[in-house]
Amino acid sequence: MASESGRNVLRLLRCAILVVAVLLTGSMYYTPSLRCLTQQLEPVHQEPLHVLVLVWLWPFNTTFKLDLCKSQFNVEGCLLTADRTLYGKADAVLIHHRDIVWDLSNLPKSPRPPHQKWIWMNSESPSNTDRIPGLDGLFNVSLSYRKDADISLPYGWVVPLEKELKHFVPPEKNKIVCWIVSNYKLEHRRVYYFRELQKYIRIHVYGDYFERHLSVEEYKEIIASCEFYLSFENSVHKDYITEKLFNALALGAVPIVFGPSRQNYERLVPSDAFIHVEDFPSVRALAKYLYLLHENEALYLRYFRWRRHFEAKTSSFPVEHACHTCKYIRQNKEYQVLRDLYQWYWDGSKGKDMPLFFY
Structure with missing residues (x-):
């Protein structure tokens, strides 16, 4: 059987012959047959161009499967590799910021091919990201949770349910407020807030710092x-909203958030799905409102109305991020350089200071 493209070629040849006949004879006999010129040709199915992405530094020195782009994230034509001998053929080189050494000695030494783009990947907040010297002008594409990154992939999001629910019943509860934390530092503003809040309401605390790893x-x-679950971020920056929020939403607790502004949260989740500490003087x-x-069960259940229509998802770092790199490279061929990486990521993402009210 002829291919779609082959059939289209034959159809064009027939039309061309008819056109020549009309021009030579001046006859209108062939006019009805010339309708083929205006008929839509059969679409030719094209496989997506393959994009080769070289994972230069395993994020946090942890390997991951490289063949999940199509099966897990519906990204076709994406070839991930960690084979550095393919450096010269790679369309993109994915480099995780936290694994770059201070003198840049573990970055590629070979000249960069003209077609290749270096991807700067970072999911840590600016407060937890070192200002490694020499990065300005080194990368072409940014990959981050930030909305204004070239490749933007937040920690999570909400998606519509395939079938809406008449009612959503949260899991049975036996505690009012909980917090699971491993990075417990007294200088963190979230710790100050937690210590004041526990003066007015009991908080069940878990994590490496308090007992053991869960x-x-x-x-x-x-x-x-x-x-309620304390979805407290370790620092306040624009768009820095982590899995602490989305895990609570997915598991049926009402998140109490400490992070960027309420408006920032509402870009990702419904406004009635969480409680923001800034909502209270x-x-x-806040403790009085939680009580x-x-x-009042009816008031509490109002925070789950969104679950009749949506569900919460979290991104799969870092494999999903690598797969999205392929999509970007395929769709963006223009050349660019990140000349102001420091100014954009560090200085351009500062959130306003979170007010703390200790009374």
């Missing part, structure tokens, strides 16, 4: 058993 199942069970006022919701 398994994945223990982590899920604890969050699901709590009415004081820590005491009100604890005692």
Whole structure:
């Protein structure tokens, strides 16, 4: 059977012969047959161009499967590799910021091919990202949770359900407020807020700092058993909203968020899906409101109305990020250089200072 492209070629040849006949004879006999010139040709199915992405530094020195782009994320034509001998053929080189050494000695030494783009990948907040010298002008594409990154992939999002629910019933609760934390530092503003909040309401605290490391199942069970979960970010920066929020949403707890502005959160999740500490004039006022919701089930369940229409998802770092690199490279051929990486990422993402009310 002839291919679609082959059939299109034959059809064009027939039309061309008819056109020549009309021009030579001046006859209108062939006019009805010339309709083929205006008929839409059969579309030719084209496989997506393959893009080769070289993972130069394993993020946090942890390997991941390189063949999941199509099966897990519906990204076709994406070839991921960690084979550095393919450097000269790679369309993009993916480099994780946290694994770059201070003197840049673990970056590629060979000249960069003209077609190749270097991808700067970072999912840490600016407060937890070292200003390594020499990065300005070195990379072509940014990959981050930031909305204004070239490749923007947040920590999570909400998606519509395939079938809407008439009712959503959250898991059974036996605790009011919980917090799972491993990076517990007294100088963090979230720790100050937590210590003041626990003066007015009991908070069940878990994590490496307080007792022991939790398994994945223990982590899920604890969050699901709590009415409210402290989704407190370790620093306040634009768009820095991590899995702490999306895990709570997915597991059926109401997140209490400490991070960027409410407006920033509302770009990613419904406004009635979470409680923002900035909504209250004081820590005491927040605690009073939590007790009100604890005692009034109807008011509490209002925070789950969105679950009838949506569900929360988290991104799969870093494999999903690598796959999205292929999509970007395929669709963006123009040349660019990140000449102001420091100014954009560090200085351009500062959130306003979170007010703390200790009364």
